[in-house]
Amino acid sequence: MAVFLDQAADLCDRRNLRFTDLRRQVLELVCKAEQPVGAYQLLDELRDAGRSAAPPTVYRALDFLLEQGLVHRLATNNTYMACAHPQHAHAAVFLVCSQCGHTQEVHTPGVIRELERQAKPFDFAIQHAAVEVTGVCRACRSK
Numbered sequence: 480m481a482v483f484l485d486q487a488a489d490l491c492d493r494r495n496l497r498f499t500d501l502r503r504q505v506l507e508l509v510c511k512a513e514q515p516v517g518a519y520q521l522l523d524e525l526r527d528a529g530r531s532a533a534p535p536t537v538y539r540a541l542d543f544l545l546e547q548g549l550v551h552r553l554a555t556n557n558t559y560m561a562c563a564h565p566q567h568a569h570a571a572v573f574l575v576c577s578q579c580g581h582t583q584e585v586h587t588p589g590v591i592r593e594l595e596r597q598a599k600p601f602d603f604a605i606q607h608a609a610v611e612v613t614g615v616c617r618a619c620r621s622k
């Protein structure tokens with residue numbers, strides 16, 4: 480995780496953006512969570528860590544991290560997850576267990592290429608793409 484935070488700091492440096500303490504702290508919390516986290520859970524954790532932040536501040540930090548591709552947002556339940564590979568543009572593909580909520584990001588570079596191919600005839604420039612696939616994970620199936 481320290482490596483990931485350093486990479487994030489580098490990436491902000493290269494883009495001339497400020498990786499503020501709050502942005503770092505929010506990213507660290509999102510990374511630490513084993514499951515996608517919501518903004519209010521992050522607020523609670525920040526408070527536990529002795530830092531009180533107002534909800535809009537946390538949303539702004541999350542927006543920043545989203546824009547930089549460091550986290551992804553899951554639309555289904557409005558939660559955030561650290562990106563496993565922020566260095567390059569990609570479509571985020573998530574496998575979401577509909578029973579326990581376990582979420583795994585899978586790396587499928589082919590997906591963004593295919594979406595770009597499909598968007599081309601419409602002259603549409605893709606900014607973000609996320610695909611949420613629901614199903615049942617192995618642990619839940621074997622119960």
Ligand SMILES: [Zn+2]
Pocket residue numbers: 551561562563564565569570571584
């Ligand atoms: Zn990703």
Ligand SMILES: [Zn+2]
Pocket residue numbers: 576577578579580581615616617618619620
């Ligand atoms: Zn499950």
